[in-house]
Amino acid sequence: xxxxxxxxxxxxxxxxxxxxxxxxxxxxxxxxxxxxxxxxxxxxxxxxxxxxxxxxxxxxxxxxxxxxxxxxxxxxxxxxxxxxxxxxxxxxxxxxxxxxxxxxxxxxxxxxxxxxxxxxxxxxxxxxxxxxxxxxxxxxxxxxxxxxxxxxxxxxxxxxxxxxxxxxxxxxxxxxxxxxxxxxxxxxxxxxxxxxxxxxxxxxxxxxxxxxxxxxxxxxxxxxxxxxxxxxxxxxxxxxxxxxxxxxxxxxxxxxxxxxxxxxxxxxxxxxxxxxxxxxxxxxxxxxxxxxxxxxxxxxxxxxxxxxxxxxxxxxxxxxxxxxxxxxxxxxxxxxxxxxxxxxxxxxxxxxxxxxxxxxxxxxxxxxxxxxxxxxxxxxxxxxxxxxxxxxxxxxxxxxxxxxxxxxxxxxxxxxxxxxxxxxxxxxxxxxxxxxxxxxxxxxxxxxxxxxxxxxxxxxxxxxxxxxxxxxxxxxxxxxxxxxxxxxxxxxxxxxxxxxxxxxxxxxxxxxxxxxxxxxxxxxxxxxxxxxxxxxxxxxxxxxxxxxxxxxxxxxxxxxxxxxxxxxxxxxxxxxxxxxxxxxxxxxxxxxxxxxxxxxxxxxx
Numbered sequence: 001x002x003x004x005x006x007x008x009x010x011x012x013x014x015x016x017x018x019x020x021x022x023x024x025x026x027x028x029x030x031x032x033x034x035x036x037x038x039x040x041x042x043x044x045x046x047x048x049x050x051x052x053x054x055x056x057x058x059x060x061x062x063x064x065x066x067x068x069x070x071x072x073x074x075x076x077x078x079x080x081x082x083x084x085x086x087x088x089x090x091x092x093x094x095x096x097x098x099x100x101x102x103x104x105x106x107x108x109x110x111x112x113x114x115x116x117x118x119x120x121x122x123x124x125x126x127x128x129x130x131x132x133x134x135x136x137x138x139x140x141x142x143x144x145x146x147x148x149x150x151x152x153x154x155x156x157x158x159x160x161x162x163x164x165x166x167x168x169x170x171x172x173x174x175x176x177x178x179x180x181x182x183x184x185x186x187x188x189x190x191x192x193x194x195x196x197x198x199x200x201x202x203x204x205x206x207x208x209x210x211x212x213x214x215x216x217x218x219x220x221x222x223x224x225x226x227x228x229x230x231x232x233x234x235x236x237x238x239x240x241x242x243x244x245x246x247x248x249x250x251x252x253x254x255x256x257x258x259x260x261x262x263x264x265x266x267x268x269x270x271x272x273x274x275x276x277x278x279x280x281x282x283x284x285x286x287x288x289x290x291x292x293x294x295x296x297x298x299x300x301x302x303x304x305x306x307x308x309x310x311x312x313x314x315x316x317x318x319x320x321x322x323x324x325x326x327x328x329x330x331x332x333x334x335x336x337x338x339x340x341x342x343x344x345x346x347x348x349x350x351x352x353x354x355x356x357x358x359x360x361x362x363x364x365x366x367x368x369x370x371x372x373x374x375x376x377x378x379x380x381x382x383x384x385x386x387x388x389x390x391x392x393x394x395x396x397x398x399x400x401x402x403x404x405x406x407x408x409x410x411x412x413x414x415x416x417x418x419x420x421x422x423x424x425x426x427x428x429x430x431x432x433x434x435x436x437x438x439x440x441x442x443x444x445x446x447x448x449x450x451x452x453x454x455x456x457x458x459x460x461x462x463x464x465x466x467x468x469x470x471x472x473x474x475x476x477x478x479x480x481x482x483x484x485x486x487x488x489x490x491x492x493x494x495x496x497x498x499x500x501x502x503x504x505x506x507x508x509x510x511x512x513x514x515x516x517x518x519x520x521x522x523x524x525x526x527x528x529x530x531x532x533x534x535x536x537x538x539x540x541x542x543x544x545x546x547x548x549x550x551x552x553x554x555x556x557x558x559x560x561x562x563x564x565x566x567x568x569x570x571x572x573x574x575x576x577x578x579x580x581x582x583x584x585x586x587x588x589x590x591x592x593x594x595x596x597x598x599x600x601x602x603x604x605x
Contacts, residue, residue: 061149061221061223061310061312062147062149062150062159062160062221081137081138082138082139083131083134083135083138083139083140084138085137085138086134086135086136086137086138087103087113087135087138089135089137090105090106090107090135091106091107091163092104092105092106092113093106093166093169093170093171093172093178094170094171094172095113095114095171095172095173095196096171096172096173097172097173097174097196097197097198098117098174098198099116099117099118099198099199099200099333100114100115100116100117100196100200100332100333101114101115101117101129102114102115102133104172104178104194105135105143106163106164106165106166106180107160107161107162107163107164108145108147108158108159108160108161108162108164109145109146109147109158109162109164109180109192109194109204110143110144110145110160111133111143111144111145111202111330111332112133112134112135112136112141112142112143112144112145113133113134113135114131114132114133114332115129115130115131115132116129116130116132116281116333116334117129118334119280119334119472119475120476123476123478123484123485130281132281132283132332132333133283133332136225136227140227140228140230141225141226141227141228142225142226142227142276142283143224143225144222144223144224144225144275144283144285144330144332145160145222145223145225146204146206146220146221146222146223146285146328147159147160147162147220147221148190148218148219148220148221149218149219149220149221149312151217153186153214153216153217154184154186154188154216154217154218155184155185155186155188156184156185157184157188157190157218158182158190158192162182163182164180164181164182164192165180165181165182166178166179166180167179167180167181167191172194172195172196173196174196174197174198177193177194177195177196178193178194179191179192179193179194180192180193180194186212186216187210187211187212187213188208188209188210188211188212188216188318189208189209189211190206190207190208190209191206191207191209192204192205192206192207193205193207199333199336199339200331200332200333200334200339201329201330201331201343201347202329202330202331202332203327203328203329203330204327204328204329204330205325205326205327206220206325206326206327207323207324207325208318208323208324208325208326209322209323210318210319210320210321210322210323211320211321212320213320214320215317215318215319215320216317216318217315217316217317217318218315218316218317218318218324219312219313219314219315219316220312220313220316220326220328221310221311221312221313222285222287222310222311222328223285223308223309223310223311224274224275224276224283224284224285224308224309224310225306225307225308225310226276226306226307226308227304227305227306228304228305229256229305229307230256230278232256232278232279233279235469237357237359237466237469237470238279238357238469238470239253239255239277239357240255240256240277240278240279241253241254241255241256241258241259241276241277241307242254242255242256242259242274242275242276242277242297242307242309243274243275243276243277243282243284243309243355244266244272244273244274244275244284244295244297244309245272245273245274245350245351245352245354246266246267246269246271246272246273246274246295247266247267247268247269247272247295248267249266249267250351251351251354252264252266252274252297253357254297256307259297259298259299259307260299260305263296263297263298263299264296264297265294265295265296265297266295266296268292268293268294269292269293269295270289270290270291270292270293271287271289271290271350272286272287272295272350272351273285273286273287273329273331273349273350273352274295274297274309274310274311275309275331276307276309277335277355277357279470280334280335280472280475281333281334281335282331282332282333282335282355283330283331283332284309284330284331284355285309285311285328285329285330285331286328286329286330286331286347286349287311287313287328288326288327288328289348291313291314291326292313292314293311293312293313293314294311294312294313295309295310295311296308296309296310296311296312297309298310313326329347329349331343331355334472335355335356335471335472336472336473337356337369337373337471337473338373340352340353340355340356341353353366356470356471357470358466358470359466359470361459361462361463361466364459364460364463365463365466365467368389368460368463368464368467369467369471369473371389371392372385372386372389372467373385373473375388375389375392376473381478381479381480382473382474382477382478382479382486382558383477383478383479383480383483383486383558383561384479386464386486386558386561386562386565387561387562387565389464389562390562390565390566390569391569393460393566394566394569394573401570401573402573402577413582414439414443417439418436418439421435421436421439461559461562461563464558464559464562465555465556465559468486468487468556468558468559469487469556474486474487474556474558475487477558479557479558479561482513483514483557483561485557486556486557486558486561487556487557487558488556488557489510489512489553489554489555489556489557489560490510490512490513490514490515490553490557490560491510491512492510492512492513493505493509493510493511493512494509494511494512494516495509495511498512498513510553510554511549511550511553512553512557514557514560514561514564515549515550515552515553515560516549517564518548518549518552518560518563518564518567519545519546519548519549520545521564521567521568521571522544522545522548522549522563522567523545524567524571525567525570525571525574526541526544526545527586528571528574528575528578528585528586
């Protein structure tokens with residue numbers, strides 16, 4: 001039965017693809033704990049980063065310095081103060097917006113204390129907020145700052161150790177910017193206005209006034225710095241590390257391990273952005289469009305590992321008595337699709353949408369997200385939106401699937417004629433194939449049509465997996481019952497009776513309710529076709545749902561729900577078409593035959 005053989009070959013290839021996906025994309029660093037536990041470990045109890053040192057900065061850009069002076073912190077011993085102590089060590093300006101809280105360090109005018117109000121470490125609303133930025137003197141130092149390169153004619157210019165004076169504003173909010181000033185001993189006055197919108201974009205505007213009596217030449221810089229190597233998912237489909245879009249190179253994604261081997265210096269650029277990205281969060285800097293600058297991705301081991309995305313502008317001459325201004329945008333927050341896309345268009349940030357890792361197949365992945373997000377806004381639940389998306393996908397591919405199922409039904413009706421041809425030309429394979437092709441042509445049957453329903457499901461499956469895995473909108477999104485996070489695996493397990501027995505099971509035995517539902521629906525779908533006569537094919541036919549059940553148990557619950565629902569719709573669709581075509585539905589006969597005791601073909605044994 002060629003249609004069964006083709007179907008089994010397709011399923012076998014699908015298993016190979018999914019196995020490779022599992023082994024090379026997921027398994028290298030799949031956490032034994034749930035996603036929430038991993039984030040908690042990363043954000044709250046990660047390894048203590050050493051205090052910031054003074055060496056190892058890129059050429060021409062001032063060293064990071066130690067912008068804090070905290071009792072108990074030692075650059076020599078590498079110990080770090082608590083985050084609270086590091087924040088309290090310097091004078092600060094408070095940040096309070098609808099979505100952010102924290103403070104600006106007046107030493108260096110450094111943005112190094114930022115919490116996300118809308119996002120928590122775990123699914124519980126009373127769990128701690130996500131700490132995005134942290135002072136250099138505490139654990140997990142992570143900050144962004146800008147300044148100027150000094151030379152003999154300029155004297156000391158604002159840098160990492162400069163203490164700015166608060167001239168105006170007490171709390172930075174969307175309604176109230178703050179103004180900082182600094183005047184050096186050569187008569188240069190720097191006025192910095194920092195603004196923030198209702199989401200995650202800061203605007204840092206500098207005005208330089210020259211009263212030195214002679215022209216001076218300046219170069220501005222900006223950098224996003226992370227002290228200590230963070231924990232990453234380690235999965236190939238997701239980039240975590242240094243990132244940017246600059247110059248002719250366009251998108252550059254630099255892993256932490258890559259920059260450890262070699263500092264990367266793309267060509268000069270007059271637009272774009274660069275920074276550091278995590279799975280759900282990012283911190284980037286956007287130099288003013290039209291200003292020439294040299295981007296760089298940098299790593300240093302001085303006083304501990306330091307990862308840095310920075311830029312250095314071309315020289316800027318300020319005549320005596322004149323003023324010049326510069327501007328840098330700073331994005332620090334969650335990678336929400338609509339927010340990121342809006343910044344690209346409204347703030348003229350080139351290809352800012354690439355901050356979210358849509359992957360090579362973004363032309364499928366991003367429309368898939370927009371469809372799910374639109375249905376979510378309509379239905380109010382991401383899980384229900386996924387179910388509705390499955391129906392929409394079914395409708396889009398309905399003509400092709402309909403044609404495929406009709407061809408499969410016709411193949412079933414032609415099985416007696418096909419068996420007759422095989423018996424007639426059992427010793428002549430060439431004539432057998434010719435007779436089969438004549439039969440296909442006469443009856444208008446496509447022998448590979450049965451493969452299409454599975455083949456067209458694979459790209460949709462991968463696109464949905466990408467959406468569930470990389471978009472923050474799916475993070476901690478609940479369904480119903482025990483599924484409180486569609487981006488994490490089903491937390492139940494068959495092997496402790498779904499939590500009734502008081503013990504935990506290893507991660508590879510976490511076979512939850514939804515993976516079981518998926519396996520059962522896949523089993524029923526396959527049993528709608530005749531059991532292959534070949535023992536090997538029959539064994540694959542029988543064990544395929546079991547393999548898929550174990551394999552998909554570690555996938556996000558939203559993806560497993562999609563697969564199970566898709567199987568159910570396929571069963572209904574295939575059954576209706578087969579009945580209309582007059583083809584026999586093999587489901588009940590196959591189920592009865594599966595549990596019926598087989599007779600021994602050799603009674604003498």
